[in-house]
Amino acid sequence: xxxxxxxxxxVDYIEENLTNHHxxxxxxxxxxxxxxxxxxxxxxxxxxxVNEYVKMRKLARACKTLEDKSKRILDxxxxxxxxxxxxxxxxxxxxxxxxPEAYRNNPVRLNQVMKPDLLLGYTIIDEDVxxxxxxxxxxxxxxxxxxxxxxxxxxxxxxxxxQTPLGKTTxxxxxxxxxxxxxxxxxxxxxxxxxxxxxxxSTFGDxxxxxxxxxxxxxxxxxxxxxxxxxxxxxxAAEYIVCSFEAENMTELTTSALGKxxxxxxxxxxxxxxxxxxxxxxxxxxxxxxxxxxxxxxVIPVPINDKDINSHRLQWSECFDSVNEPSKSQISTFVDxxxxxxxxxxxxxxxxxxxxxxxxxxxMHEGIWKGWNIKYKKSNKALCTLYPKxxxxxxxxxxxxxxMNEAELLMPSCTEYTRKLFEQTVLGHxxxxxxxxxxxxxxxxxxxxxxxxxxxxx
Numbered sequence: 001x002x003x004x005x006x007x008x009x010x011v012d013y014i015e016e017n018l019t020n021h022h023x024x025x026x027x028x029x030x031x032x033x034x035x036x037x038x039x040x041x042x043x044x045x046x047x048x049x050v051n052e053y054v055k056m057r058k059l060a061r062a063c064k065t066l067e068d069k070s071k072r073i074l075d076x077x078x079x080x081x082x083x084x085x086x087x088x089x090x091x092x093x094x095x096x097x098x099x100p101e102a103y104r105n106n107p108v109r110l111n112q113v114m115k116p117d118l119l120l121g122y123t124i125i126d127e128d129v130x131x132x133x134x135x136x137x138x139x140x141x142x143x144x145x146x147x148x149x150x151x152x153x154x155x156x157x158x159x160x161x162x163q164t165p166l167g168k169t170t171x172x173x174x175x176x177x178x179x180x181x182x183x184x185x186x187x188x189x190x191x192x193x194x195x196x197x198x199x200x201x202s203t204f205g206d207x208x209x210x211x212x213x214x215x216x217x218x219x220x221x222x223x224x225x226x227x228x229x230x231x232x233x234x235x236x237a238a239e240y241i242v243c244s245f246e247a248e249n250m251t252e253l254t255t256s257a258l259g260k261x262x263x264x265x266x267x268x269x270x271x272x273x274x275x276x277x278x279x280x281x282x283x284x285x286x287x288x289x290x291x292x293x294x295x296x297x298x299v300i301p302v303p304i305n306d307k308d309i310n311s312h313r314l315q316w317s318e319c320f321d322s323v324n325e326p327s328k329s330q331i332s333t334f335v336d337x338x339x340x341x342x343x344x345x346x347x348x349x350x351x352x353x354x355x356x357x358x359x360x361x362x363x364m365h366e367g368i369w370k371g372w373n374i375k376y377k378k379s380n381k382a383l384c385t386l387y388p389k390x391x392x393x394x395x396x397x398x399x400x401x402x403x404m405n406e407a408e409l410l411m412p413s414c415t416e417y418t419r420k421l422f423e424q425t426v427l428g429h430x431x432x433x434x435x436x437x438x439x440x441x442x443x444x445x446x447x448x449x450x451x452x453x454x455x456x457x458x
Contacts, residue, residue: 006031007045008118010038014054015115018061019081023229024050027238044114056113057329059095060081063112066104073100096172109176114256120264124272136257138245140269143298147233151199152192152224153217155429158202175200176254178216191224198285201233203428213428231429235282238424241265241275243297244286255294258283265297276302279433280426298423316388317371322359326372328452335388339444343386343395346448347376351383351455382456384447392439395447403453407432410449418446 010031014022026039027050042050055258062080065071076086077100096110103110117133125131130139156239158174179200186192196219203213215233224232243265245255262281270277275298287294319334320326332340348351355374376383387394398405411419417438425432436447 002122002123003041004045004118006033007042007206009044010328011046011048011115011118014057018054018057019079021081022050022054039417044315045118045121048113053113053395055091056095057115059092060112060114062088062092062100063103063110063282066100067107069104073104076100083275103331109173109180111173114259116263117260120260120266124269125343132258135252136245136247136260138243138261138264140265141242141244142239143242144239145235145237148222148237150220150222150224151215151217151233151235152189152220152230153186153199153215154229155213155215155231155233157211158214159211167353175214175216178214180216182216189220189230190227191220193221196220198288199233200283200285201237201412202281203426204279204433213430215429226429233429234426234427236300236426238300241270241277241301243269243299244294245297246292246294250288250293253295258295261295261297265299270299270301274303278302278424278426279435280428300426316390320372322361325359328355331372331374331388334390336391337393337439339438339441340386340393341389343438343444343447344374347383349453351376351378353378353383355373378455383451389437392437395436395438397432397434397450397454398452399434399445400455404431406453407450410453414446414449415442417443 010027013030014027024039025035027042028035030040033041039050042053046053048056059081062076062082065076066073066080073088074085077083077085080088082088082091089099089101092098092103096103117135119133120131120138125138125140128139128141130137132138156174156178198218199215200217201215209426215231217233220232226232243261245253245257245261247257266277266281280299282298284296284298285294286296316334320330325336344355348355353376354451355376357372358375359372360370372388374386374388376385377399382398385396387396407422411422414422421434421436422432425434434450436443438444438447
């Protein structure tokens with residue numbers, strides 16, 4: 001039996017006996033592992049300590065029971081293995097920032113910790129070959145869009161740390177609330193196509209507070225326009241990797257199945273094929289019926305070349321976790337290229353700005369955004385964000401809608417790499433987030449040109 005199978009056996013046992021008390025020592029016997037090794041292996045594979053996982057699964061079950069207002073909260077607490085009303089309330093509030101009473105009186109969508117399917121982390125499927133597990137049917141394929149697709153809806157900023165499966169903590173499900181808002185108002189949206197495909201997309205950009213932008217909407221005409229708090233999103237013409245998956249109902253599709261499919265696509269399948277992606281992930285709800293619910297995840301693949309793979313040492317996020325802030329010299333040593341000091345000095349001398357360090361928990365897109373990053377701002381406007389890598393660095397520049405014309409005028413004087421990056425990067429409702437792999441002086445010169453567009457004009 002493989003190590004992951006031992007942990008899955010424990011996960012299955014916990015789910016079937018969730019109301020009982022489980023000590024790590026007792027659970028380690030089911031896994032046939034020592035208590036010490038069991039707890040380390042469980043935390044590594046399930047992404048949280050065993051006691052915390054059990055607690056969060058109990059809370060997930062309790063949330064469903066709270067919908068039955070005929071039951072007392074004390075009875076619900078005891079039914080799900082909590083010692084008292086007070087213990088249940090304290091645990092619930094710590095996880096969801098509200099009391100069970102408040103949730104029952106005003107139900108909102110919450111991020112829940114779902115039971116994992118560890119098999120997905122150890123199985124590689126070929127394209128167009130379905131993978132069937134005990135809860136979902138999943139398939140990877142390639143599809144090409146020859147002309148852009150247009151969508152209209154609403155967008156909101158989401159905290160990565162509170163959005164499972166991306167983050168570690170739980171909270172209010174902001175994308176879920178956004179979908180509720182869309183479905184209530186969709187019939188009033190100008191330019192929406194009746195009975196069109198429901199469409200969501202997560203876009204990662206230059207957000208210093210550890211957030212991403214989420215859009216929820218549906219198919220629209222090419223001429224649909226932005227008004228009030230309504231926004232639009234265009235899925236660009238390109239070749240895509242598409243991860244399709246099915247579930248028995250809509251709730252299962254948008255929670256457990258979506259989380260497992262995202263983890264499989266970004267954590268297993270893409271890395272094993274030496275692929276990263278452009279910084280967005282689109283969701284198409286292609287079939288929603290009483291019989292079956294099906295969704296597709298669409299991403300534009302970006303190859304990782306052999307040189308990058310062979311020269312890879314420890315990832316930046318592995319060297320310095322969220323509680324260990326690196327020093328200036330440690331960053332420079334890790335990056336190990338004179339381009340880093342060149343650009344850092346240029347920014348500070350040219351724009352009179354100081355670097356500020358922030359930590360990102362985002363693990364999507366090959367973990368490119370995870371770890372400590374260095375931000376430069378001028379007059380409360382972000383100039384760029386730098387992400388240390390082994391032997392180079394990534395410079396992220398957010399080109400706003402108002403700066404697009406100037407950026408386009410600069411392109412003829414830029415390198416082929418930059419022109420191609422600019423052309424292939426998705427144009428969102430706020431502009432383009434350009435992620436440069438700064439590996440030579442010519443690319444750095446292009447980055448300097450584009451940074452100048454971010455400076456507030458007097």
